[in-house]
Amino acid sequence: NAGSKGGRGALIVLEGLDRSGKSSQCARLLSFLEGKGCATEGWRFPDRETSVGKMISAYLANESQLDDRTIHLLFSANRWEKRSLMESKLLGGTTLVVDRYSYSGVAFSAAKGLDIEWCKAPEVGLLAPDLVIYLDVQPEKAAERGGYGGERYERVEFQKRVAEYYHSLRDSTWKVVDGSVPMETVEEQVRELAMNCISECKEKQLTNLSW
Ligand code: Z5A
Ligand code: MG
Structure with missing residues (x-):
């Protein structure tokens, strides 16, 4: 049930490989x-502000093993600790533009070699996105954007595995957008998908990820 007169907000997630442009496009969509x-808010996972998020942040910075x-499980817990706030925002009519979500969680861990079904299990019951925009960029092309570390070859190989797992997670909420074209072109497509989603989901029930 939509909790506000104008209907509920949409849960819009941006996914894609490293350097595919997620954060840039989230910012542009938000200001649009x-x-x-x-009524819109920009969210991101990991949310490094919480105590779980601080553990994740230290791990990503190689300050802890x-x-x-x-x-x-910490990445998943970081989504669970935001679930009820996410639900109340959406029911209150606020659209959330989310930079990475459960798909990152599963694709990255599976690419490290963990069993994909094991990876999916803790995500079940989180809110299901209304729209997942996957920014499609070849790993080699993304690497050229800079910000990649010294172990570029290894990273590109890893990103290729991540891309394969992302591919296996695609469902009916996914829209694949070519992320290799100029930012403004990507932005236009993202806007259109988002606007359609926002108007279509106003009266739709929120559902849970079920995999
Ligand atoms: N991770 C996980 O393992 N499990 C989980 O559950 C979650 C995450 C949620 C940190 O994520 C790590 O956590 C990440 C996955 C893992 N790991 N790795 N490896 P993060 O979200 O904090 O990562 P980030 O560093 O902030 O973002 P990113 O993914 O690397 O980049 P991006 O947000 O997709 O791209 P961007 O910052 O918008 O753009 C990158 C550069 O490309 C920048 O210089 C832009 O100006 C440029 N750019 C962007 N778009 C274009 C176009 N269209 N043309 C040319 N240049 C462009
Ligand atoms: Mg980013």
Whole structure:
């Protein structure tokens, strides 16, 4: 049930490989929607502000070591600790533009070698996105954008595995957008998908990820 007169907000997730442009496009979409007077917030996972998020952040910065299953569960816990706030925002009519979500969680951990079904299990029951925009960029092309570390070859190989797992997670909520074209071109497509989604999901029930 939509909790506000205008209907509920949409849960819009951006996914894609490293450097595919997710954060750039989330920011652009957010300011576009704000300009339209649409109640919107930008969220990202990991949310590094919480105590779980601080553990994740230390791990990503190589300041701490955690085994693969432990960090997987922390990423998932980081989404669970935001679930009820996410639900109340959406029911209150706010659209959430989310930079990475459960798909990152599963694809990255599976690419490290963990069983994909094991990876999916802790995500079940989180809110299901209304729209997942996957920014499609070849790993080699993404690597050229800079910000990649010294172990580029290894990273590109890893990103290729991540891309394969992302591919296996695609469902009816996914829209694949070519992320290798100029930012403004990507932005236009993202806007259109988002606007359609926002108007279509107003009266739709929120559902849970079920995999
Ligand atoms: N991770 C996980 O394992 N499990 C989980 O559950 C979750 C995450 C949620 C940190 O994520 C790591 O956590 C990530 C996955 C893992 N790991 N790795 N490896 P993060 O979200 O904090 O990562 P990030 O560093 O902030 O973002 P990113 O993914 O690397 O980049 P991006 O947001 O997709 O791209 P961007 O910052 O918008 O753009 C990158 C550069 O490309 C920048 O210079 C732009 O100006 C440029 N760019 C962007 N778009 C274009 C186009 N269209 N043309 C040319 N240049 C462009
Ligand atoms: Mg980013």
